[in-house]
Amino acid sequence: MDTLVVALTAGCLEVTSIEATRVNDLSPYGPTVMRTQGVGLSEEEFRAGVEDGSVDGHIGFPESAKMISDAVGLGIDRIEQKREPIVSTVRREAEHITIEPGMVAGCKQTLLGYRGDEVVLTLVHPQQVLPELEGQGTGDYITIHGAPEVSMQINPEYAGGKATQAIAVNVVPRIVQASPGLKNMLDIPMTSALMGASAYARRV
Structure with a gap:
């Protein structure tokens, strides 16, 4: 929302x-x-x-x-x-x-x-x-x-429960790349699903 x-x-x-x-x-x-x-x-x-x-x-x-x-x-x-x-x-x-x-x-x-x-x-x-x-x-x-x-x-x-779990994982590469400090979703690039190790590697 x-x-x-x-x-x-x-x-x-x-x-x-x-x-x-x-x-x-x-x-x-x-x-x-x-x-x-x-x-x-x-x-x-x-x-x-x-x-x-x-x-x-x-x-x-x-x-x-x-x-x-x-x-x-x-x-x-x-x-x-x-x-x-x-x-x-x-x-x-x-x-x-x-x-x-x-x-x-x-x-x-x-x-x-x-x-x-x-x-x-x-x-x-x-x-x-x-x-x-x-x-x-x-x-x-x-x-x-x-x-x-x-x-x-x-x-x-x-689906709220599953989506919360997925976002918590899918946003990890963006968090790793972020500068220190408190962030919200406006502060990091758009997040998408991580489909396998190759997708994770491309994003980090």
Whole structure:
């Protein structure tokens, strides 16, 4: 919800605002992720968890917003975030949890990035266990308003767990070549899959 967004703006002459939504399935994840997303709680417990910080949803939204703003020049000077419970109407069974109707199945997290009074960035991340049981498909959706308009969809979702593992490995040659210091994805050349030792050798 940041690096790909930035990459898609490369063909734009102007960007006025950006919207990115990621709908994903939490069922492959373990108890720690379920807990931070509020899965299995009542709606009241979820809202109390948001208040006390035990339900924190997706970590990194403010950092993604700053990265996009810095890269594109959106000039974001204020952000607002909210976390809302996704309450199940059906029974859902995953490896680490069973959710009964009326229980929280996930968290819909929204970030609005403002430049003055204008919303120039919207990030929406509804994560839940087995969304297809409620007729909801997964996917990644990015809309860039400007010249030209850009609209991208990936269906189903870009598999988060596997992608995180892959990026951690594939970025190693770029990190080895980088100068010392804290980096984000804007600071290193574009990363791609390492397909065998020969690909690694060419890149180092």
